[in-house]
Amino acid sequence: MQQFRIKPNGFAEVRKKMIKRVIPTMLIALIGGIVIAWFNSQGKTGDSNVLPFLVPFFIIVMVYSLVRSINRQKKLFESYTLTIADNVITRQMVNTPEITIYFHEVKDIIKSMEGGFTIMGLEPADIIIIPVQVEKYEELEAVLNQVKPVIAPPASLYLLQKGRIFLSLATAGAMAAIYISDNKIIVGIAGVLGLCLLGWTFFYLSRSKNVDQKTRNSRWAFLLVMAAIIGIMVVKLTAVAE
Known part of the structure; x- marks a missing residue:
């Protein structure tokens, strides 16, 4: 039996990517909300006076939500365990369903441009995602190639x-x-x-x-x-x- 977990401080890389991805989305949502509120308040002076108070409030809520999301993802990420044994691949992670794929059920093993792996099972929901921050990376790649040759991601x-x-x-x-x-x-x-x-x-x-x-x-x-x-x-x- 071989087990693979996340390497120490591996989440630091993921946290940076999360912040870069989430902050622009939050800003778009905030700007969109301000635009909608501004258009709806045209001709209503009372509504427009509320905006200076609502904007800081929503910024605080977004920052709070981002911090909570990062902490939750950290807990998930650090609980990640990939087990390969007895002709089966199993992914375990706290608060998520366990995923089990037998070797003969593996359709494809795809290596992303960032270096992570995705194991595709027969069912659409049977997808095991392996982050690039996994420990014993070279050993894992060699084992996966024995299960099924690892391929580059398709253009689609x-x-x-x-x-x-x-x-x-x-x-x-x-x-x-x-x-x-x-x-x-x-x-x-x-x-x-x-x-x-x-x-x-x-x-x-x-x-x-x-x-x-x-x-x-x-x-x-x-x-x-x-x-x-x-x-x-x-x-x-x-x-x-x-």
């Missing part, structure tokens, strides 16, 4: 990973358009786009075994947002033009 997977930023921007843009615009065509297109993106995210969080239970539970909030979008669409699309 590379585009999907890069497309996550676009999806975040598209979701923020769709939400802003739904709240700001009164044009029925824009509201209709943005509403359908927003519902599709939020629905895909809800489905992904429901199926993924690489997401901790707390994050998975948060997916129910997406249903509330989707319900709000549907409500706004109904009101704006059925409104009689003045």
